[in-house]
Amino acid sequence: MGLRLRGGPIESKEKRRIRSINLMFVLVLTAAVLFSLCVGKYPVTPIESVEIIVSNIFGITGNWEPMTESVVMKLRLTRTIAAVLVGSSLAVSGATYQGIFRNPLVSPDLLGVSSGACIGAAIAILMALPSGYIQLFAFCGGLLAVTITLLIPRMIRSDSNLMLVLSGIIVGGLMSSIMGFIKYTADPDTQLAAITYWQMGSLSYIKMTSVLSILPTIVVSMIILFAMSWWIDIVSLGEKEAKTLGANVRAILYVAIACSTLLTASSVCIAGTIGWVGLVIPHFARLIVGPDNTKLLPAACLIGAIFLLLVDTAARTIGSAELPLSILTGIIGAPFYAWLLYKQRMRLQ
């Protein structure tokens, strides 16, 4: 199965190009953050929102209404940070999975990681465990799911891209059945709503404490993945070739799988399962900066953050009631992915 994507050399000219692209994305992200702080049922001007945030950081009190401060600081800032974290986590983990499995068709949702993490979180809720355990259980669930997904092609001794995708569908199906069972047994008055919320993907009840609880995991995982991004290129050549180039393939795979699963699980913990971001954003980033993971991962990180922030802002402003995020990411992501496939077919031999 061959989706072949264009790449650029490591050149000073090329480096400058990549740097200016990344700078552009940072500016767009900043604008998106400001935009998302200001729009909503209670509009705030950009100057006001910047003043409120700056004064809160330095502990100065201003002359704006407490209501405005509460909207910006308590509601929108938390949600903005959460959307940025979740979007970048999903995009980076998707790009990493695609690289290490040499398969442009996989993503956290297609490999079953998201639904596995969702089940882990649901079990923790069902057992009424404290929030730290929800993250741990989500990680274990995601890891278990991706392990099963990887084992099935091994058992039938198939190395094809399609088999890994099919295996992901099998695991995804299994996970959704288990999820159904968990919901069936959950207490309809208290637990069911919480679990359903996880499954739909939403940031509407996000709290700053839960954002802060996943922040260290996300930052550390991303630093590790960025640091080893060049080795993801090497592993993407295939196990045999990577080994003759001196790569400790097992170690790279294990570390990369652990980090991207942590990223997915962390975002599932605060936002539930959000589809398409981990599949489409890496492809989009590859179109812009090329396939080298040293450039791809930072670009995917920024684009994922921008995308989910805009989607979440739309989700809370478009209708009278909030839309679940997966609805919007699907509406945007699915046609976009079809377009990408069409575009990349042009470059198949």
Place this chain on the structure above:
Amino acid sequence: MIYDVKNLCFKYTAGGRTILKDASVTLQEGEIMSILGPNGAGKSTLLNCMANLLKPDSGEIYLCGRKMREMGIKEVAGCVSYVQQTHTPTFAYTVLNFVIMGRAPKIGMFRKPKTPDVQAARDALEILGIAHLAEKPYTEISGGERQQVIIARAIVQEPKVILFDEPTAHLDYGNQFRILGMIKIMQDRGYSIIITTHNPDHALLLGGTAAIIDRNGQLDVGKSSEIITEERLKKLYNTELRLLPIPELSRMACLQPLLKNPIQDSF
């Protein structure tokens, strides 16, 4: 001595067919060796064992005087380049970036290539006369060009020995000899070389030593000009052929007589 392979035995599955039986072979510094044998005899198996990709059931491989199974992956890769048959990778890295990957044995797990690594890759492309390919996606160049690019990557690895797995497979007639010429140049530059090939004539052209594996996994090693004989080749490939001196080329050449019906032959 680069390689000292002692009494190598190999089976793919326990109780399965023995591919290599007590295979022993040595490779001196700067030497070129061709591994010959019929399909399935174990040419690639032997090469993969020497590349540290397969673990032999018994026997020992010494690489530059050290036991290979006690060496790390990076240590082996710093000494041995492996040029595999061409293939199409999933992602379209540029030729330059693909060649830079040959620097991997010198780069730490959480590090990236730096300017000297880029320069080494550019130099290797220059040496092989393919600098114009540098910015092209590796997936969009021809099979012959890809083989040359992989050789460039083997060079930047700065190995002592380069292993080629059927370097002429899937190449057109002209490209086959272009690659063989390139391999000969690599030897002149001081690299030790091992290739596997289906064509005894290639082994004769390259000279050096030949290792012949028969269907029973028996290995015979000697000077190419001495060990490659008409009788041996007939038995090895189970076909009619002639090994004749060609005065115009001042070399021995392995040639086929007129074709016979192979189906009749086997009855």
